[in-house]
Amino acid sequence: xxxxxxxxxxxxxxxxxxxxxxxxxxxxxxxxxxxxxxxxxxxxxxxxxxxxxxxxxxxxxxxxxxxxxxxxxxxxxxxxxxxxxxxxxxxxxxxxxxxxxxxxxxxxxxxxxxxxxxxxxxxxxxxxxxxxxxxxxxxxxxxxxxxxxxxxxxxxxxxxxxxxxxxxxxxxxxxxxxxxxxxxxxxxxxxxxxxxxxxxxxxxxxxxxxxxxxxxxxxxxxxxxxxxxxxxxxxxxxxxxxxxxxxxxxxxxxxxxxxxxxxxxxxxxxxxxxxxxxxxxxxxxxxxxxxxxxxxxxxxxxxxxxxxxxxxxxxxxxxxxxxxxxxxxxxxxxxxxxxxxxxxxxxxxxxxxxxxxxxxxxxxxxxxxxxxxxxxxxxxxxxxxxxxxxxxxxxxxxxxxxxxxxxxxxxxxxxxxxxxxxxxxxxxxxxxxxxxxxxxxxxxxxxxxxxxxxxxxxxxxxxxxxxxxxxxxxxxxxxxxxxxxxxxxxxxxxxxxxxxxxxxxxxxxxxxxxxxxxxxxxxxxxxxxxxxxxxxxxxxxxxxxxxxxxxxxxxxxxxxxxxxxxxxxxxxxxxxxxxxxxxxxxxxxxxxxxxxxxxxxxxxxxxxxxxxxxxxxxxxxxxxxxxxxxxxxxxxxxxxxxxxxxxxxxxxxxxxxxxxxxxxxxxxxxxxxxxxxxxxxxxxxxxxxxxxxxxxxxxxxxxxxxxxxxxxxxxxxxxxxxxxxxxxxxxxxxx
Amino acid sequence: xxxxxxxxxxxxxxxxxxxxxxxxxxxxxxxxxxxxxxxxxxxxxxxxxxxxxxxxxxxxxxxxxxxxxxxxxxxxxxxxxxxxxxxxxxxxxxxx
Numbered sequence: 001x002x003x004x005x006x007x008x009x010x011x012x013x014x015x016x017x018x019x020x021x022x023x024x025x026x027x028x029x030x031x032x033x034x035x036x037x038x039x040x041x042x043x044x045x046x047x048x049x050x051x052x053x054x055x056x057x058x059x060x061x062x063x064x065x066x067x068x069x070x071x072x073x074x075x076x077x078x079x080x081x082x083x084x085x086x087x088x089x090x091x092x093x094x095x096x097x098x099x100x101x102x103x104x105x106x107x108x109x110x111x112x113x114x115x116x117x118x119x120x121x122x123x124x125x126x127x128x129x130x131x132x133x134x135x136x137x138x139x140x141x142x143x144x145x146x147x148x149x150x151x152x153x154x155x156x157x158x159x160x161x162x163x164x165x166x167x168x169x170x171x172x173x174x175x176x177x178x179x180x181x182x183x184x185x186x187x188x189x190x191x192x193x194x195x196x197x198x199x200x201x202x203x204x205x206x207x208x209x210x211x212x213x214x215x216x217x218x219x220x221x222x223x224x225x226x227x228x229x230x231x232x233x234x235x236x237x238x239x240x241x242x243x244x245x246x247x248x249x250x251x252x253x254x255x256x257x258x259x260x261x262x263x264x265x266x267x268x269x270x271x272x273x274x275x276x277x278x279x280x281x282x283x284x285x286x287x288x289x290x291x292x293x294x295x296x297x298x299x300x301x302x303x304x305x306x307x308x309x310x311x312x313x314x315x316x317x318x319x320x321x322x323x324x325x326x327x328x329x330x331x332x333x334x335x336x337x338x339x340x341x342x343x344x345x346x347x348x349x350x351x352x353x354x355x356x357x358x359x360x361x362x363x364x365x366x367x368x369x370x371x372x373x374x375x376x377x378x379x380x381x382x383x384x385x386x387x388x389x390x391x392x393x394x395x396x397x398x399x400x401x402x403x404x405x406x407x408x409x410x411x412x413x414x415x416x417x418x419x420x421x422x423x424x425x426x427x428x429x430x431x432x433x434x435x436x437x438x439x440x441x442x443x444x445x446x447x448x449x450x451x452x453x454x455x456x457x458x459x460x461x462x463x464x465x466x467x468x469x470x471x472x473x474x475x476x477x478x479x480x481x482x483x484x485x486x487x488x489x490x491x492x493x494x495x496x497x498x499x500x501x502x503x504x505x506x507x508x509x510x511x512x513x514x515x516x517x518x519x520x521x522x523x524x525x526x527x528x529x530x531x532x533x534x535x536x537x538x539x540x541x542x543x544x545x546x547x548x549x550x551x552x553x554x555x556x557x558x559x560x561x562x563x564x565x566x567x568x569x570x571x572x573x574x575x576x577x578x579x580x581x582x583x584x585x586x587x588x589x590x591x592x593x594x595x596x597x598x599x600x601x602x603x604x605x606x607x608x609x610x611x612x613x614x615x616x617x618x619x620x621x622x623x624x625x626x627x628x629x630x631x632x633x634x635x636x637x638x639x640x641x642x643x644x645x646x647x648x649x650x651x652x653x654x655x656x657x658x659x660x661x662x663x664x665x666x667x668x669x670x671x672x673x674x675x676x677x678x679x680x681x682x683x684x685x686x687x688x689x690x691x692x693x694x695x696x697x698x699x700x701x702x703x704x705x706x707x708x709x710x711x712x713x714x715x716x717x718x719x720x721x722x723x724x725x726x727x728x729x730x731x732x733x734x735x
Numbered sequence: 736x737x738x739x740x741x742x743x744x745x746x747x748x749x750x751x752x753x754x755x756x757x758x759x760x761x762x763x764x765x766x767x768x769x770x771x772x773x774x775x776x777x778x779x780x781x782x783x784x785x786x787x788x789x790x791x792x793x794x795x796x797x798x799x800x801x802x803x804x805x806x807x808x809x810x811x812x813x814x815x816x817x818x819x820x821x822x823x824x825x826x827x828x829x830x831x
Contacts, residue, residue, distance in 0.1 A: 014773075065777030098770040102777035213778065248739055255778030256738050259771065281765045284755045388753055497745055497772060497781070499754050 007055045007166055008083070012076060012107065013091030014100055015062035018119040020044075021149035022091055023059040026158065050163040058085070064099075066106040067215045067251070074217050080110060081202055081218075087165045089158060091117045091149070094124035094131055097269070101262045104140065108173035111203045114142040115161040117154070121146045136269045141171040172203055177257045180245045184212065184238040191234040195227040211235035212242065213251045280502040284385065288500075293389040300382065302466055304373040308366055309450060309462040314634035315365035316450070318627050320656065323358035326620035333617075344551060348538055351602060356534025359601030359658075360526045360594045363447035367522045368515065370443060374412070375514035379506035383408065388498060390473075397477055398484035403433040407476065410440030411469075412518070414694040418701055432480060432488045434702055435710055438690045439476040441469050443522070444593035448685045451597055455659045456666070456678040464679070468686050475687060475717065526594070533595045537561060537588055537602055556603065575684065575719065576670035576677030576726040586684065592691045604661035676729040680722035687718035741771050742780060 011026075013019035027046030034043050044059040060079060061072030068074035080088065088107055092100035097118075107114055118133055133144040143161045147154030177185065188208040192198050201207050201221065210218035212235060219235075222228040242250040286292050331349055335341040377383050391404040403424065410417035417437040421430045449468050453461040540561035542551055547558035556562055557580065565584030572578045572586070581603045589596040663674060670677035689695060689711050699707040744757055754772065758765040775781045 064773060065779070067777070067779035069776070069779050069782045096769070096773075099773035102774060106777075215779070248736060251778055251780065252736070252739055252742070255774055255780065256736050258778075259738055259774040262774070263770070281755060281758075284753075284765075288753055288755060497752055497754060497757065499769070499772065 007053065007087070008085040009055050009057040009087050009089060009162060010060050010080065010083075010085040011057060011089045011091065012060045012063065012080070012103060013117075013119075014064050014093065014103060017062075017091045017093040017100060018147075018149040019062065019091040020059065022089070022117055022119065022147060022155070022158065023057065025149055025152045025155040026057060026089075048159060050159045053163060053166075055162060055166075057089075063103060065102045066110070067210070067213045068217050077215075077217055080107065080112060081206075084112060084202075086167075087113045087115060087162050089115045089117055089162065091119050091147075094118045094121045094146075095127055095129060097124075097129070097131060098262055098266045101265065102258065104142075105173060105175065105258060105262065108140055108142065108171075109175065109203075109209060110206050111172035113165045113168060114140075115158060115165050116140065116142055116144045117147045117149070117158050118144055119147045119149050122148050122153075132269050136265070139265055139269070141173065172205070174205070175258060175261050177254060181212070181242055181250070181253055181257065184242050184250075185209065188212065188231075188235055188238050191231055195225075195231060197225040198222055198228055198231050201225070208235070209254065212239055213254050214239070280381075283503055284500060287382070287385045288388050290392065293385075294393065297386050297389045298470075300377070300386070301469060302462075304370070304377070305466045305469065306462045307373055308370045308446070309453070309465045311635055311638045312365040312369045313454075314631040314638065316362060318631040319365060320362045321627060322624050323354065323362060324656070324658075326624055327358065328354050329620065330617070344542065344553075347542070348535070351541075352534050352538030353531065355601045356537065356595075356598035357526050357531050359598045360447065360530045361523070363450060363594075363597070364519065364523060366446060366450055367443055368519045370446060371515045371518040372511070375511040375518075376506050378514070379504075379510050381501045381503045384498070384500050388500070391498075394477060394480065397481035399432065399436070399477065399480040403429065403436065403480070406433050406437050407440050410437040410442060412443060414438050414440070414442050414690040415697045418694060418697040421701065428488050431702055431706060432483055434698060434706075435483065435713070436476040436480050438694060438698075438710070438714060439472045439479065439687060441472040441686055442593070442690060443518075444691070445685055447594055447597045448589075449682050451600070451659075452662070452678045452682055455663050456675045464682070468682055471683065471721075472686055475721070479717070522594075530592065530594055530598055533588060533591045534598050534602065537595075537599050540564075541602065571719075572684075572722075573669075574727065575680050575722040576673060577666065577681045577684075577722075579665050579669040581665055582669060582681065586681075586688070589685065590689060590692055592693070593685065596685060600662065601658055604658055604665065670726070673726070673730060673734075676726050676734055679729070680726040683725050684718045684722040687714060687721050689714050738771055738775055738778075738780075741768065742775060 011019055011023050023044065023046070026048050028048075032045055034045070045056065046059075047054060047056050049055070058079070060076040063073040063076040065073075066077040066080065068077045079085075090100075090104050090107055092104055104114070104116055116136070118131060118136075121131070124131065133146060137144040143165060145154055145157045145161050147158060149155070176182065185205065185208050188211065189204045192204040192207050198207065207218065207222070211222065211232070219232060222231055239250040242248075242253055246253050248256075287296055328350055331354055332341060332346065335346050335349060340346065374383075377386070387404045387408050390407065394403055394407075406417045406420035406424075409420045414437055417440065418434055421433045421437070424430045424433055445468075446465070449465045450461070453464040457464045541556050541559045542554070543560040544550065544554035544558050545560050545563045547555055549555060549558060557566070561584055562580055565580040565587060568587060569578045569580045569583040572583050577583070581600075584603060585596045585599040588599040666677045666681070667674035695707060695711060698710050702710075741757065741761065744760060745752055754768050755765050758768040761768065772781065
């Protein structure tokens, strides 16, 4: 793509300054992707032409400065120092000019020709920040161009500025670091210039500054050169000298002086003062407040679950009626057309696949609503506030500060949450957080809560679901507290600052993409894991181990599934759900929590469709369409209920065959205390092992021994939790 | 030495501290704290961790996700917390 005579241009900038947008605008489609030599970090390069001159441009990884902290920054710093491109385009965020000028200043100190793209000037203007780019240009000795890279504004000006800068003398910026530091810089520069190999590295003042700042990449580079050790020894002596004379580490003194220089420059360049409190800051004063933060968080969670559990009810009923009615009839009809009706195959399709997978698909509207609400919260910036609020609560009981990140991820899915523990530093913190994340209620548990809450707590469904989420957090905090005081005592925590993103209006596209991906993932799971689990459960139900029935023609309690479930049932009897169907559904829940619902459907509702009359395909189709529109209208009418305005009762009080069977089963197993038993069952589902995938992830991260501790511990806690709910409830006369 | 005072304030807090809390404690606007944090970050005294999509390693070996796993960092079930954690990096030569 590029020729030998192309001028090399590099584009640099802090993360999120709009560097990639400008790169895309400059190069258009003329891009290529590779890897930086010896690195897994992607390298993007491209080319563009100005007045018949062709330029090759390299997009450097985001960097805040040239003292490398991350691998990406090391790449950017090394490229600039060693390759010395003809021109560097540094993208500066105009709405955060001070933050961007550290990199600009360091590149100018390196003596490279530079064009500063003052990007996002539109955002800066909206915040009342006016920047005098001519004065800025004069102070830095570089050309400054105003851009809005996202919209392509200023791209042509940047190209022209590059052409003008190319070949021009490169001025080296000299910041006055104060008498103490300047004396040591001067001494180190002499040491560098006295050693030709080291002097050839770059401008001597720049090399000295990097060594005094403790830059590891520069130390390595100098150490490999002849007489490099002598320069490193001199630099170490100078660093000690600065520390002794100033009372602060050399890099702190350098940072302070550069910060002061930038602050003065920004003060002089901006026509208005930096804003005091943004509206986002004002909201944070409430949302992350020590006392108000938690009630606000609980209120937000309440609204999310109210929408999820109540407002979606009409659509849930619609999907349920469609799957158990017309779809099942159509499947039977199709099987009849190909002569496969009436036998074990029909049983497999209707009682296995449709009953199992269909029962899970019924909850697509619920998950859609949950994912929509979460996406709105994520994209608005509230999730990071929620994380901060949760962190405070957890830190108070000795759980590591950064544990809240994996735990928040756990609301979506436990598997990535367990992998997310890698963001923690110590093995103790990782293990402790890994042990706690499964207690955060993942999306897969929601269908179980909704199913049982609709049967036993129809009037307070969302309250029960809300209570489950809160209980999960409470148990995680309690277990974390106990572990941090006993087996996993706390280390000295690493201090860190959390920078919250500004609040913003959620972007429709981003929100829709998240909702589509997550709901799609749930539907895919129904088509893979749940399908396989439903077939496996059907096979075990069809296989007779007692009685005189044949394959697919046996009483389900005489099946292999019934036999295994009966073996487990006595363990759960004290919890109020010791019927073998209930223990069987919990056993199958080890595969994935949605399987609890599909198994319940297979066990209790096998005859639901067979009993119904067939009104005909056209009538079915018309009914599906009409009921869909009715569900939409009912959903709109249900919306005011989110804020407590229950104008109209939209709940269909007539229980489905499955709901009626579930009610009877729990009433029977609990001696007439079905409500308590169902609540205990939900607590058990919340607290026992999330799924096989989570167990595999846990084993991969923490080893087999801790995996068993986790699985057995979760089972014991789940059992104890359900026992307390059921037996405790009985004692005080509930249910 | 405003940056040193800010760094000291961060180190005094056990574990995590919010930029808005630091602003409150130091009596300066949050925007000024943000600028000082960037200065510390640019000087290498704070490291960065972006807690958007945690590295998940080889999810495909974990079980039921294997058939639809989009790969590390792109799992649609990961809740995006969208925040940046700046962690204090120790300096052996620091005096105070």
